[in-house]
Amino acid sequence: MTFENTHHFAKAMDRQDPLRSFRSKFHIPVVNGKTALYFTGNSLGLQPKTTKRFLLEELEDWAALGVEGHVHARRPWMYYHKLTKKALASVVGAKPTEVVAMNQLTVNLHLMLISFYTPTPKRYKIITESGAFSSDQYAFESQLKFHGLDPDKALVELKPRDGEYTLRTDDILAAIETHRDELALVIFGGVQYYTGQFFDIARITQAGKHAGAVVGFDLAHAVGNVPLSLHKDDVDFAVWCSYKYLNSGPGAIAGAFIHERHAKNFSGPRLAGWWGQVEKERFQMLKGFKPMEGIDGWQLSNVPIFQSAAHLAALEIFQDAGMKAVRTKSILLTGYLEFLLKEMDVSEKYFTLLTPSSPDERGAQLSLLMKKDGKKIFKALTKAGAIVDWREPDVIRLAPAPLYNSFEDVFQLGLLFKKALK
Structure with a gap:
């Protein structure tokens, strides 16, 4: 897959996504009146809308x-x-x-x-x-x-x-x-x-x-x-x-x-x-x-x-989704996030990826070892409406969950991250 750092590309990927309808099955948090960019499914997954009925x-x-x-x-x-x-x-x-x-x-x-x-x-x-x-x-x-x-x-x-x-x-x-x-x-x-x-x-x-x-x-x-x-x-x-x-x-x-x-x-x-x-x-x-x-x-x-x-x-x-489809989207979604992150910090001035680049050696997570201003960047992302994870002393974890995260989510997170680096 050849990725592109454009909003058009992200939206096109979402249109082709076989799992795109599953996003609507979850409650997504709202921050400052806007739908949050939720990237902490590796810590706590979002609530399915059917959960309330079952309970x-x-x-x-x-x-x-x-x-x-x-x-x-x-x-x-x-x-x-x-x-x-x-x-x-x-x-x-x-x-x-x-x-x-x-x-x-x-x-x-x-x-x-x-x-x-x-x-x-x-x-x-x-x-x-x-x-x-x-x-x-x-x-x-x-x-x-x-x-x-x-x-x-x-x-x-x-x-x-x-x-x-x-x-x-x-x-x-x-x-x-x-x-x-x-x-x-x-x-x-x-x-x-x-x-x-x-x-x-x-x-x-x-x-x-x-x-x-x-x-x-x-x-x-x-x-x-x-x-x-x-x-x-x-x-x-x-x-x-x-x-x-x-x-x-x-x-x-x-x-x-x-x-x-x-x-x-x-x-x-x-x-x-x-x-x-x-x-x-x-x-x-x-x-x-x-x-x-x-x-x-x-x-x-x-x-x-x-x-x-x-x-x-x-x-x-x-x-309903099937693990095969979940994994297929996960590889693309995490790969797209990796592409955007590496493009904005080619010289690794701000961070290094701890997570292996091979899809066979990782799941829906990228861990960034922050070299400078890690906590400030994390707080800037949080203030801007991105829910991500900070691990002491200097790691930001990002988890694009394929059931409810979209390619547009990833693209928007990339924009916020680039802004936070500046």
């Missing part, structure tokens, strides 16, 4: 039915977790029996680590990326301490080479090989939150499994953003939140994946809860935990209906 329907059923809503609501609450399985499976490349919406991301991460991080005196190390999101860092640290291990010795955090901003896949694979005899777990973010790097899940998984380790991923910034094939890639487990690219609302219900080869025959440790009990015996209140087959056996509590209703509304949009 009101649950409130109506609660008012009309009370406790009977568990079995007689239009979407019976007892089985609500099953309603999102098909859509989640299509988004992450899994079977419906391998995915479930439950809990919050860090809760799910701890549940997975309890089951899949089982260190021995010989195999106890965890390999991950340096500078992982705080929830991951704290979870790894506390799990290591829970097992009586020293995080400084057991946690291997990989850093980019000197003068580089992202990890090379070959360096990740080399580190796995170096530590293979002591390695218990390989776990990375699917997309690195700070740099926007999309890790090679298939190759990392293959290398980790070859080394005899368990392999998992935190997909908080990847789900609904980049193509995923968790089942095919043989990933052991994964967790994610749903309030970013999945647009399911602030603090929304999260999700998890466990490959079917574990879920059908799992004899390792797990933390049990009553909603994971075999469904036909759940209300018999019997002693002795009998987990449901598949990942449903890792559920702890009954489903939060209002969160799940918002989640269901958002996932219906993904089913």
Whole structure:
């Protein structure tokens, strides 16, 4: 695609966009009386217009039915977790029996680590990326301490080479090989939150499994953003939140994946809860935990209906759009933003892109390392009606979400950014 820095080009791209109608399915914030340029879908996605209806329907059923809503609501609450399985499976490349919406991301991460991080005196190390999101860092640290291990010795955090901003896949694979005899777990973010790097899940998984380790991923910034094939890639487990690219609302219900080869025959440790009990015996209140087959056996509590209703509304949009179309537009949209940014600062006087230029190594995000006046430029953009993200100490993150961002949005952001640089 040959991009052009003109309003005419941006509008022409929008006219040709197969997903152009999806923008109207979302509420877009207004700043100073004008529709905002919203580029923080990697932090909190926008609200689908159908969310209110889904929530009101649950409130109506609660008012009309009370406790009977568990079995007689239009979407019976007892089985609500099953309603999102098909859509989640299509988004992450899994079977419906391998995915479930439950809990919050860090809760799910701890549940997975309890089951899949089982260190021995010989195999106890965890390999991950340096500078992982705080929830991951704290979870790894506390799990290591829970097992009586020293995080400084057991946690291997990989850093980019000197003068580089992202990890090379070959360096990740080399580190796995170096530590293979002591390695218990390989776990990375699917997309690195700070740099926007999309890790090679298939190759990392293959290398980790070859080394005899368990392999998992935190997909908080990847789900609904980049193509995923968790089942095919043989990933052991994964967790994610749903309030970013999945647009399911602030603090929304999260999700998890466990490959079917574990879920059908799992004899390792797990933390049990009553909603994971075999469904036909759940209300018999019997002693002795009998987990449901598949990942449903890792559920702890009954489903939060209002969160799940918002989640269901958002996932219906993904089913209508399809991840293939979302990804196709994402590559073009992010590529157009990169083109405009590089054209306005050819000599990299003001900023350097941290995010890889290859579409295969990134999602809908560009991270700019600001060399001067970063905070001033960020504040100028905010004042002008652009909602973007500042990460200390000196990074601006821009996330053009393909379901509701347009090429004209990107063009207008480019104009504001150029003005802010001056």
